[in-house]
Amino acid sequence: MTVGVDEPDQRGRIGLDRVGLDLTGNPRVRVTAVELVASGWHVLRRTTFDYLDANGAVSSQQRETYDRGNGATILLYDAARRTVLLSRQFRFPAYVNGHPDGMLIETAAGLLDDDDPATAIRREAGEELGVDVGELQHVFDVFMSPGSVTEKVHFFAAPYSDASRTSGGGGVAEEGEEIDILELQFDEALGMIDDGRIADAKTIMLLQWAALRGPFAG
Known part of the structure; x- marks a missing residue:
């Protein structure tokens, strides 16, 4: 069991490792993996995605995002x-x-x-x-x-x-x-x-x- 994944964190959240996997708004971007790096009061994720550039080449890229809410x-x-x-x-x-x-x-x-x-x-x-x-x-x-x-x-x-x-x-x-x-x-x-x-x-x-x-x- 991992806190924030399949066990509630201190704010009662689970599934924090799945955010972004269902994104379809940009056909040039396909999210392939989401890693939960930290889940305190706010959330740090490392996301891997395939990116199709203007020349038609696909590269695998990673970004870390800090999610503190809006x-x-x-x-x-x-x-x-x-x-x-x-x-x-x-x-x-x-x-x-x-x-x-x-x-x-x-x-x-x-x-x-x-x-x-x-x-x-x-x-x-x-x-x-x-x-x-x-x-x-x-x-x-x-x-x-x-x-x-x-x-x-x-x-x-x-x-x-x-x-x-x-x-x-x-x-x-x-x-x-x-x-x-x-x-x-x-x-x-x-x-x-x-x-x-x-x-x-x-x-x-x-x-x-x-x-x-x-x-x-x-």
Whole structure:
């Protein structure tokens, strides 16, 4: 018995070694084998596939993919006051890869788990920033690191006000979260991209969208 294959892992999953074997959308790709490399909270697979190139030659290739599920993120804004509501929290992967202190400024975000994207991002906005989100605007969906990570992130935006800030936020302590809430002038937030104080991809994308096509365009 192998955990994640024929024995449930800590999240109750089995058959993790079969993901991708039934793919038929691209006739030039035929998956031949899937190896479960690691199955912790997230999943690492090594997949072997035959690839038919433009010259008609077939080669056998391997890719390792990290599957952490899909996620959602949201830019909360007050158009009248020209402010945005962001979070700041410790991110060890950034810290170990050269960020000075690992404290990243970000839009609220989280994994979908078993929820749909809209439900998930409402949950995350409440937990992290203390905001009860009203009407959502779907902005776009993005594969953030398609060379190795399967995650697709659903991007949203929504207005906030003093009335919608119904709790203290700060994250879920039981999950090790300790989140600072930052209310910034939008122009200041844009400047923080230029000087490197905001270095998170999803946050940069949503701030740039807000400036070009969103609530602060024009």
